[in-house]
Amino acid sequence: MLAYQKGDARAFAELVARHEKPLWNFLRRFTSDPTSAEDLLQETFMRVVKSAASYQPSARFRTWLYTIARNLCTDHARGRVHRKAQSLDATSQRDSDAPRMTETVSGADPGGEQRTLARELGVQLERALAALPALQREVFVMREVLDLPFAEIALAVDASEATVKSRMRYALERMRLELAGVHEPAVEAREPNEVES
């Protein structure tokens, strides 16, 4: 970012290449709407461009970047509430109307069934995420999708670390209810307590 601030245009391309994917997944999990996620991704980077001159390296760049993205998401969600546009239920409805992966994946593919289960689990997870209050959802997604430590999340959402952890706990409890009974495919997943150790 400092290189870009000094006028190195290639540095911006490097920033985009490095942060585009995690940011995209964060936005996709946060908004559940690909079109909005596209707009928000572009807008996030445009805010970086516009704020480049005044950027102060007081925190990590990614924290700053995700703060911008998070604020845009919040504004976007607020706008959606005011406009009474697509509701979260509508998203779920759209997903339920969509053809199931079981109908589209060829049975000849040996890993197909596993992937289908994983995909269905993904759909369930999207619903569970959509059911979370925004404050809990952003903490959960930042932690699990962006892999940010709680301290950085606290900076990004402008709350204390204890508050962030508390939101995470509520999010997990809510997810536990939402995902109850969901069959988990045998996909390698990290052990929760092995994350930081």
Added chain:
Amino acid sequence: MSEEQFREQLVDYLYGELDGAQRAAFEKELEAPERRAELEAMRATLRTARTGLAALDEEPPARLRGAILDAERASRNVIALKPWYRRAGTITPMLAAAAALTFAVLAPRRDEQPRLEPQPRLEQAPPPLPAAPAVVPPADDAPAESKGKLEARGTSARERHVEAPAEKEREARPPLRAPRPAEARKSAAADERADDFGGGFAAPPAGWGSGGGALGRGAARERALDKAEPEAAEESVASAPPPRAAAPASPSHSMASEQAGGPAKRSQVVSKPGAELASGRDAGQQRAPDELVQRAREHASAHRWSEAVLAYRELLQRFPKDERAASWRSELGSASRALTAVPLVP
């Protein structure tokens, strides 16, 4: 450890954020089966969520990166520009428009003012000077005060004129005489030279338009004023061709043409630049999209969101099939959101 304390530390334990002593204390609590069950339930939830997130993990659309980099490039160009009020390309047309507007507003007033008659040329005798108001000198028996006043005054031109009798003034002027043939030739040649240089230093008499390089524009303005239509005046000012091309050959030529053609001729002279202006407007309407894009992005970079939104909308209306339309649509979306967004405090 209370239930609340246990729940508070559960997340820390799951993410390995407890130090050694805290961890040992927490694991001691896990000997209780209900607490152990709660921990396992959370672990399972987290594991399931991670599996789902891994299934949902996706790459952003490939075109997005290009659009972002394009937008960055465009905004870099815009940011590099000077502020709008310092841009020569912006200030010049603005000044021209302001001048035209001022002129259009002031033109009728100017018409109301008495116009000076053109001074006679060589072959015409000067009209008799207006009779100066007679000033009665103070009588000898008048109070000395008023006498002194009159004597003390007389520094201004007006008062000097009042004091001077008309006869004296006439005597002071050089006598008019018929020009000798050689002088007449010289004068004509001087007129021609003056015309060759767009008027040069041979300023035309008052009431014939301004002298020098502005002669053409002055004459055009006068013709427009004769039409008594501010719009026509504005048109003729805005579209006045370079002085040399449009300037009448000489004041006498101009007078001759006025005498010969009259108002009909004048309107022809005005209508020609008007037609050029109309064609210029058409050209303006067919501006390239780049110009509109730049304008829209300038607005956006200056956070003039409503103007940016209007500009992008105009752009998309006029060039909906342009290959960059998707990018513009996206920028329009961003500007629209920014219009209603709460200011960012990162």
